[in-house]
Amino acid sequence: MQLLLDKLQIISSWQVGYLIGVILLTGLLLHLFLHLYGYARRLGFEKQQQDLAKQEMQISIKAAMLRCQEAEAARQVWNGFRKFRVAKKVLECQDVYSYYLAPHDGKPIQGFKPGQYLTFQIYVPHQPKPVIRCYSISDAPRSDNHFRVTIKKALAPKGASVPHGIASTYFSDYLKEGDILDVKAPGGAFFLDLARATPVVLISGGVGITPMLSMMNAILNMGSKRQIWFFHGARNSKEHIQKDYLEQVVKEHENVHLFVSYSNPLPTDVMDKDYNHKGYVTVSLLKDVLPSNNFEFFICGPPSMMDNCAVRLAEWGVPKNRINFEAFGPPPKKKSEPTAAVKSGGPEIKINFSRSGKTLVWDTGCETILDFAEQKGIEISSGCRSGSCGTCLVAVKSGKVSTGGAHDAPGEEGSCLTCICKPETDLVLDI
Numbered sequence: 001m002q003l004l005l006d007k008l009q010i011i012s013s014w015q016v017g018y019l020i021g022v023i024l025l026t027g028l029l030l031h032l033f034l035h036l037y038g039y040a041r042r043l044g045f046e047k048q049q050q051d052l053a054k055q056e057m058q059i060s061i062k063a064a065m066l067r068c069q070e071a072e073a074a075r076q077v078w079n080g081f082r083k084f085r086v087a088k089k090v091l092e093c094q095d096v097y098s099y100y101l102a103p104h105d106g107k108p109i110q111g112f113k114p115g116q117y118l119t120f121q122i123y124v125p126h127q128p129k130p131v132i133r134c135y136s137i138s139d140a141p142r143s144d145n146h147f148r149v150t151i152k153k154a155l156a157p158k159g160a161s162v163p164h165g166i167a168s169t170y171f172s173d174y175l176k177e178g179d180i181l182d183v184k185a186p187g188g189a190f191f192l193d194l195a196r197a198t199p200v201v202l203i204s205g206g207v208g209i210t211p212m213l214s215m216m217n218a219i220l221n222m223g224s225k226r227q228i229w230f231f232h233g234a235r236n237s238k239e240h241i242q243k244d245y246l247e248q249v250v251k252e253h254e255n256v257h258l259f260v261s262y263s264n265p266l267p268t269d270v271m272d273k274d275y276n277h278k279g280y281v282t283v284s285l286l287k288d289v290l291p292s293n294n295f296e297f298f299i300c301g302p303p304s305m306m307d308n309c310a311v312r313l314a315e316w317g318v319p320k321n322r323i324n325f326e327a328f329g330p331p332p333k334k335k336s337e338p339t340a341a342v343k344s345g346g347p348e349i350k351i352n353f354s355r356s357g358k359t360l361v362w363d364t365g366c367e368t369i370l371d372f373a374e375q376k377g378i379e380i381s382s383g384c385r386s387g388s389c390g391t392c393l394v395a396v397k398s399g400k401v402s403t404g405g406a407h408d409a410p411g412e413e414g415s416c417l418t419c420i421c422k423p424e425t426d427l428v429l430d431i
């Protein structure tokens with residue numbers, strides 16, 4: 001018995017020693033593994049940092065190159081209208097075509113800032129004078145020397161016995177490949193600054209998608225990982241411009257987040273495949289989807305959407321300088337600030353149209369000087385009627401004008417954009 005106990009003691013002390021050895025070795029191996037793992041992670045992290053720094057460096061080089069191109073472009077900018085040939089006309093979706101425009105003289109076209117538009121002078125048959133219209137460039141600056149615009153035919157309101165839109169109908173129903181158009185150099189203050197890295201939220205409704213496509217494509221072309229949250233509203237898949245292209249972009253770029261709202265989906269439209277939300281794009285939708293409000297916002301769409309989004313974004317605490325918007329038509333009628341004379345119930349304001357030799361009493365019911373002049377039979381050339389194209393710019397010989405709080409861009413010093421301005425005092429206009 002004693003012999004058995006002695007044997008057991010020998011075995012167990014040998015086993016304990018063995019166990020301790022195993023534990024120590026495991027600990028050592030674990031330590032070694034953790035050390036190696038940490039090293040590998042550090043290496044991975046450092047590589048990631050290096051890649052990021054490399055990418056940032058590439059982007060800032062590209063941004064610097066872009067700035068040089070822009071400066072060069074500004075030097076080369078063409079004055080007045082230049083001839084462009086319709087190189088390609090492509091049906092995008094119901095009543096919407098894209099037009100690829102190549103310079104007729106074959107010389108290089110200038111760069112532009114994504115979001116800017118072209119101004120067209122269109123000779124529509126049976127119109128008494130050329131029609132001026134603006135169309136946003138719907139693609140990023142490209143190396144193949146053409147611009148792309150995407151135009152929706154403006155149909156007459158249902159039930160109204162008025163004609164369809166003059167220019168857009170001409171583009172859609174009459175303009176063909178090979179035709180020549182008169183185009184002014186790109187312009188406009190609604191654009192994305194490519195030298196910045198701030199994540200962006202693009203909000204568009206209907207054909208308001210055009211400047212957003214330009215902005216998104218410009219970011220992607222730079223190889224930038226800048227975050228893009230793209231909210232687009234359409235009636236349904238039949239009116240969803242560049243649907244397939246956008247879906248492809250989302251598959252290929254993890255920095256692009258697309259959110260589509262259909263206000264009137266077709267029975268065949270599938271939720272979470274064709275669209276993500278039924279209804280309109282609103283700021284409460286944005287709040288549900290976005291991680292924060294710390295973005296730069298770009299909005300273009302129907303007046304009601306723009307008005308609503310701009311107001312609600314400001315209420316959400318987004319600084320004014322981070323909310324950018326472009327109207328495709330006359331700006332939504334805001335409760336404009338009454339002019340000084342109206343505020344004080346003061347004297348009537350007189351406008352002297354010097355070249356026409358007429359002095360008329362301002363009608364406070366008019367929204368703009370352009371409306372007033374047209375009412376009184378004084379002709380002022382006009383285009384966009386939203387303060388964008390500059391066609392209605394008139395020199396102010398004396399007096400003061402204001403935009404009545406409805407627009408931020410009063411035009412050049414000593415002149416006024418009559419489509420957005422009202423008189424503040426008596427005026428003498430050079431028209």
Ligand SMILES: Cc1cc2nc3c(=O)[nH]c(=O)nc-3n(C[C@H](O)[C@H](O)[C@H](O)COP(=O)(O)OP(=O)(O)OC[C@H]3O[C@@H](n4cnc5c(N)ncnc54)[C@H](O)[C@@H]3O)c2cc1C
Pocket residue numbers: 117133134135136137149150151152153154155156157162163164165166167168169188207210211326327328329384386388
């Ligand atoms: C900066 C900017 C960028 C733009 N970018 C684009 C773009 O990328 N794509 C795009 O498609 N558009 C764009 N637009 C809008 C474009 O410039 C035109 O306003 C649009 O094509 C309509 O012009 P139109 O000549 O066809 O219609 P208009 O002849 O100006 O008519 C407009 C509407 O009024 C209706 N109408 C006609 N007569 C009457 C009447 N008596 N009473 C009531 N209604 C009437 C017409 O049926 C039509 O629906 C942009 C506008 C701006 C300012």
